[in-house]
Amino acid sequence: MTHSDDSCASCKAITESLNRLRKDIPNLKVIADSFENLFLQIAALKESIPLIQPHDSEIDVASFVQGVPILKNLEVDAPRDLFLDSANSIIPAMQKCFPGIGDALEKFLDYVRNKRLISSGFMFQDQAGSSKMLDEMAKDLGLQSDLITFIMSLVSKPFAERISESLTPLPESLIWKKGYCPICGSWPEVSFIRGHDGKRSLRCSFCGHEWGFSRLLCPFCENDDQTKLELFYSEDRSFERAELCQECKKYIVSLDTRNMASDPAPEVAALGMIYLDVLAQEKGFTPGAICTWNVIQAPRNDFS
Ligand SMILES: [Zn+2]
Ligand SMILES: [Zn+2]
Numbered sequence: 001m002t003h004s005d006d007s008c009a010s011c012k013a014i015t016e017s018l019n020r021l022r023k024d025i026p027n028l029k030v031i032a033d034s035f036e037n038l039f040l041q042i043a044a045l046k047e048s049i050p051l052i053q054p055h056d057s058e059i060d061v062a063s064f065v066q067g068v069p070i071l072k073n074l075e076v077d078a079p080r081d082l083f084l085d086s087a088n089s090i091i092p093a094m095q096k097c098f099p100g101i102g103d104a105l106e107k108f109l110d111y112v113r114n115k116r117l118i119s120s121g122f123m124f125q126d127q128a129g130s131s132k133m134l135d136e137m138a139k140d141l142g143l144q145s146d147l148i149t150f151i152m153s154l155v156s157k158p159f160a161e162r163i164s165e166s167l168t169p170l171p172e173s174l175i176w177k178k179g180y181c182p183i184c185g186s187w188p189e190v191s192f193i194r195g196h197d198g199k200r201s202l203r204c205s206f207c208g209h210e211w212g213f214s215r216l217l218c219p220f221c222e223n224d225d226q227t228k229l230e231l232f233y234s235e236d237r238s239f240e241r242a243e244l245c246q247e248c249k250k251y252i253v254s255l256d257t258r259n260m261a262s263d264p265a266p267e268v269a270a271l272g273m274i275y276l277d278v279l280a281q282e283k284g285f286t287p288g289a290i291c292t293w294n295v296i297q298a299p300r301n302d303f304s
Helices: 009-024 026-048 061-065 080-097 099-113 132-141 145-167 271-282
Strands: 188-194 199-204 210-212 229-232 240-245 250-256
Touching: 009 026, 009 271, 026 080, 026 145, 026 271, 080 099, 080 145, 099 132, 099 145, 132 145, 229 271, 240 271, 250 271
Parallel strands: 188 250
Antiparallel strands: 188 199, 199 210, 229 240, 240 250
16 A cells, blocks of 8 residues: 555654654654654554444443543444454564564564454453463564564554454543553553643554643652652753653653644653653653654663
């Protein structure tokens, strides 16, 4: 599948944001160049997928208020032919970003093309990657489970985003106070500060859903001891920050959009702060959510 700016509104916003990034921070041009196609492929695929309604659209309110994400109790399936389309466009785009895992990506694509993957619905219910199916796939392919989970999460991402769109907006009466996503249960990739009252919202690293969250808590361990929460930023770009938690040693990048001329496309907001990922990781912190861009820096794996 190829993308076309005419048919994909998100693609246009992504391209504009990356152009602005190249202009504002020339050092990030190489990163923007290598990731642009991956972001465009995900956005274009998402728009080509029909709205995906779960089999049972009744939200389990009692579980939800206890902190159980919606998809944990709902069954959804990504149509197989569309899943193959997704693999066919996302895997080559990944090969450009991660030449170090080129062989693994090739094996994965071959596996999907040969119809050995029966369903991808499990990804939405079990993003943590403990799924039996992922383990079996890893064994068949002779690859690490972590790596398979990482590849699957990207190939499934357009579907996760589409499911999330199908389920939102959530009824306002549903209160969610957790640092992980109320739709799919994944950790957030970026925190936004928005509006005249400076409300904080978190953006899910898998399905792209955004939800409100307290400014005084670490999303990952719910630590509220302010002496253990630290903001880290460069003086000339103080609207971009890494929020560090001394308690769990995790961090999240954060963007204060209140004085910005225009908001960046949410898909690429975190990529523009990769210089903060590098600094936070050098200080010994790990990203709360593994994403395509921060995985390069993450010292605890050897994907590339
Ligand atoms: Zn999510
Ligand atoms: Zn924490």
